[in-house]
Amino acid sequence: MAVTVVVYEDLPDRVRAAVEAETGPVFTVETVSSGLNSALSARVRTAGGSVFLKGLPVGHRWAWTQGRESEINPYVVPLAPRLLFRVVAAGWDVLGFEVVDGRHADYAPGSPDLPLVADALLELGGLRCPDVELRRAEQRLAAYVDRPADADAFRGDALLHTDWNNRNVLVADGRARVVDWAWATRGAAWLDPAHWVIWLIAAGHTPAGAEELAGRLPAWGAAPPRAVDAFACAGANLWTEIGGADPDDWTRRLLTAARLWWRHRRG
Structure with missing residues (x-):
């Protein structure tokens, strides 16, 4: 099952609403990956700063990787960027990470x-x-x-x-x-x-x-x-x-x- 790239603006309304309940209103979106491992890979700018979003449909064969990243994150910070939130809504699983400007x-x-x-x-x-x-x-x-x-x-x-x-x-x-x-x-x-x-x-x-x-x-x-x-x-x-x-x-x-x-x- 290939990963089909989805831009943030094309996510279901409920997914974007769940994300923005965590981040606040999104002002700009930058897609930052070719989507080899994630359908959604984007950097969004909000009033509170920037957040990196990574998401997959819950039915994808790699959907389990979202849970793996969520579980492992507290143990690998600060070597890894901190996970800020995880939302599961309307058939999507989305992780929000702090942005590393590098x-x-x-x-x-x-x-x-x-x-x-x-x-x-x-x-x-x-x-x-x-x-x-x-x-x-x-x-x-x-x-x-x-x-x-x-x-x-x-x-x-x-x-x-x-x-x-x-x-x-x-x-x-x-x-x-x-x-x-x-x-x-x-x-x-x-x-x-x-x-x-x-x-x-x-x-x-x-x-x-x-x-x-x-x-x-x-x-x-x-x-x-x-x-x-x-x-x-x-x-x-x-x-x-x-x-x-x-x-x-x-x-x-x-x-x-x-x-x-x-x-x-x-x-």
């Missing part, structure tokens, strides 16, 4: 953002995984490893973000803030640096250079090499599935990076 992180080699992202990963690594319902890494990746037992290496009790797309990392006021916690997961602490490695390679790093950056994080040093091998294999298989028979340019870039890393891990 830019998307630059993952390119030599970028000054790289240490800031590493600091965000380090901060996340210091958070306790809350007692809320989360998917488990060994379950999420079980279908992509070569041998079923390989997924056991992904078990753990760390709180993971798992989607280190640079568009989910906003740089503002000298620090990196992390958004879109829909795929928060419980698993081994080294997995988030491992997810980051694929995005770093896609941004132009060599596999060895990406691993060197990840190696600055304590969690990475605790990762058994065979477990990292299993994850690199799973990543290549996962992106192969996502890409399908005719991947678009964006997906092809990640697929190429994942395969390149897997070849590197195989020696």
Whole structure:
């Protein structure tokens, strides 16, 4: 089920009324996303300031991600923007977040953002995984490893973000803030640096250079090499599935990076 992009003005009247009961009258609206994961993704300006809105129809297959973000948010602030409200009305589930006035992180080699992202990963690594319902890494990746037992290496009790797309990392006021916690997961602490490695390679790093950056994080040093091998294999298989028979340019870039890393891990 694809996500159909909806602009704020086209939401049902009851939905907009429920949102504006929280925000006050909306003066201007800026759509800020292509809608890959959310049907509604907009920044609205009100008398009280700006609010970021993220919404999905309640019948969408990913509607559960709205609840996941709502539940996890109190545990990841201030690394993540604060959730201000959640409204469910007229078949829509809408979250309202504080706005981060920043830019998307630059993952390119030599970028000054790289240490800031590493600091965000380090901060996340210091958070306790809350007692809320989360998917488990060994379950999420079980279908992509070569041998079923390989997924056991992904078990753990760390709180993971798992989607280190640079568009989910906003740089503002000298620090990196992390958004879109829909795929928060419980698993081994080294997995988030491992997810980051694929995005770093896609941004132009060599596999060895990406691993060197990840190696600055304590969690990475605790990762058994065979477990990292299993994850690199799973990543290549996962992106192969996502890409399908005719991947678009964006997906092809990640697929190429994942395969390149897997070849590197195989020696």
